Amino acid sequence: MREHESPIAEGPLDRYLDELFVALRHGEAPSARRLLAETEAHLRECSARLRAQGMDPESAEREAIRRFGPIEAVTPALRSPRLPLRAFLRPAVGLAAAGAIAVGVSGALSELFGRLWGAGFVAGDLPGNAYTAARCAVYQAPYPGLDCLHAAAEHHWGEVVEYRVALGILGLLLLLVWRFLPKSAPLPSGLAPTLAAAAFFLAAAATGFEALNAALQGWGGAGAWLSAAAVSLPLAVAFGLIALQRLRPRLAPA
Structure with a gap:
């Protein structure tokens, strides 16, 4: 030649x-x-x-x-890729597990906030909220000596922590399921962390706004929102960095 x-x-x-x-x-x-x-x-x-x-x-x-x-x-x-439904199972379970675990961590943080600054900071009512006499009696029964609003805050604080921690435990179980699901049909690289980053960013923005609103009206109930934002925002950044790392080979110039 x-x-x-x-x-x-x-x-x-x-x-x-x-x-x-x-x-x-x-x-x-x-x-x-x-x-x-x-x-x-x-x-x-x-x-x-x-x-x-x-x-x-x-x-x-x-x-x-x-x-x-x-x-x-x-x-x-x-x-128009034709992906089998099983391709979405593992990422969906993983995203659900991450979200549920994040809620559980925010529950633990709400417990800490309540012990440091009181139940009202985590689950207190905004100004103008009122309860009927019958409802006040229900709230005050486990907390003799507290007025209706403080008893309601104690009750709601317990609910915030318990429900969130229970969801976190469910997230750990989902994580265990995710660990053993097959990886035979993955979605495009970077899609799952991108979706996770977007979901956590939206959660951080929404809960951060609610925390600010509560702070402007006397801090009642701000802790519940603040604990959620404090967990969501770092996770949004972390998943965003993972997504960028996985997408970098595609974005790099030839």
């Missing part, structure tokens, strides 16, 4: 095949392997014909790629 007919090392054709490989890596392995092999064979054959007609190697490869079409055109399945 003459020198001008030899393929280019790391030329346009190789870069095209590298990009195609990355685009196909989450597809079904047999189909992706066949498409990659057929594409390479076609491009190299077309490039060889063009070189035989007098083109220089790089121009021949570029023309072969132009005739073959862009990656998006030769892999239409990537635009």
Whole structure:
């Protein structure tokens, strides 16, 4: 073979095949392997014909790629991937586990806040809230000596902590289930942490707003919201960094 007919090392054709490989890596392995092999064979054959007609190697490869079409055109399945339902099971369970565990941690934080600054800080009512005499009697029964509002705060504080911690325990059980679920059909890399980051960011924004609203009206019940925001925001940042790390190979320039 003459020198001008030899393929280019790391030329346009190789870069095209590298990009195609990355685009196909989450597809079904047999189909992706066949498409990659057929594409390479076609491009190299077309490039060889063009070189035989007098083109220089790089121009021949570029023309072969132009005739073959862009990656998006030769892999239409990537635009509407057909994933089995089992592909969503493990990520969904993992996201549910993370959310439930986060709620459990916020419950433990609410317990700490209540011990430091009182039940009213965690579960006190906003100004203007009132209870009927019958409801006050229910709240005051376990807390003799406390007025209705303070007894209600003690009651609600216990509910906040207990329900959240119970959900956290459920999250740990879901995490155990997630640990043993098969990984045979993963979703695109970075999708699950991106969804988790978005969910925790929205939770942090919503609970942070409620905490600020309670603080402006006397801090009653601010602790319950603040504990949720204090857990959600760091998790949003952590999952966001994980998502960026997994998406970086795709975002990097060729």
